[in-house]
Amino acid sequence: MPEATHTTEGGARAAPEGFEPRIVAFFCNWCTYIAADLAGTSRMKYAPNVRVIRTMCSGRVDPQFVLEAFARGADGVLIGGCHPGDCHYQEGNYKTLRRYTLLRQVLATLGIEPQRFRLEWISASEAERVRAVVNEMVEQVRALGPLRLEVPQEVPVPRQREEVAA
């Protein structure tokens, strides 16, 4: 289906001027989170748009976490885990890879661009990689603009029915 641009129940979208992307990052306790920590202690600077959530393993990131992040206003979701073969729990990151593969396909059909959902393997020593990935993703998402997923929660009251179905 081509992207339709038209006014809908939700009303007009605000101009994305001065838009700062909100990225939710799930970083694995054993690799990527340590790398992010290292980036901090090494005083590396990277875009402040990322809210990091530490999980014991990238495999702990239930697809529902990703969906909920988007539903609640994230413009992008980043998952960071250990390199293949390095998972603290042996197989957790492979499971993440399988979920990610299928989930990004589902997200695409729901109109969420692939740049908004990213999986990266970043080991504990790769602070520079955290910086590069975060900066790149923030710029990509900034270029896409806000996600704005909200569906109007309230059903328009019947009295306004003619406005609903113009």
Added chain:
Amino acid sequence: MADAPQTGKPKVAFYWCASCGGCEEAVVDLAEAILEVVGAVDIAFWPVALDFKRRDVEAMEDGSLAASFINGAVRTTEQAEMAQLLRQKSKLVIAFGACAHLGGIPGLANLWDRESIFRRVYLESPSTDNPDGVLPQVRYEDDGRPLTLPGFFDTVRTLDQVVPVDYYLPGCPPTPNIILQAVRALLRGELPARGSVLAPDQALCEECPRKDSKPERLGLVEFKRPHQVLVDEGTCLLAQGLLCLGPATRAGCGALCVKGNMPCSGCFGPTSRVRDYGGKALSALASIVASNAGEEIVRIFQQIPDPTGTLYRYSLPASLLRRRREVRAA
């Protein structure tokens, strides 16, 4: 039509919103047991079968209906109005069937919106003859007489996204068994906590006759479709490579589809511990694919036609994202 006879029996209503009629059929499918139901209640409103009108409902006192069973999703303003009216007149509102419960098959329309649906149906479809490109209007004057149609929402909603719902009867459609159990519980006043889904809170695999042949660790490298295999009658369908959603789906149907060699497609929705059915089902599938290599994983999942339609077949409006993202004019 006059009021329903005053027999002192509890009054109930049945109503349909965006539905296929299968849920109405399910009531008739109760067979002899329907006599038990009809004997115990007065049906005060049932558009598919009885000639009561909306104004009859409007004339009722608030709360005078013991229960309204509403099937179908909410697609139009008329359905939203009727849901609101019945809510006002009823002590209990019961979402009947997958569409009212989770959005159901009509909820897949949330992959589109009003404009694209109208365009396809009234302008583009091969069988359409509409040279003036007329689209449905909520109001039209013909010789000074106004004609009206209900408004059509962009987004299909579950019943509880429109009015508060007391209980849910899952299924596409609900099976005679769970309907009868619910009606009996209602008549005896033995209903569980409000907001409950009236079916067991466990996965379908638990009540599946093929359960014992489901391996502890499944390792699939191929998904097959039912027409591609000669199904073994006794073995777990998932173990045979058929995409059975039993592990992610609530029990209560008696594994009817699985007994008929068809994999579960998830119409009973999730258990109470799951917020987003598709997300959970996706996770379950990711656990059983036996590959750690990126490209091979892609290839295996490509064997699932239409993943979104498969994982959210009955529950897109109830999902966390609820619909395909709408791109709005600046």
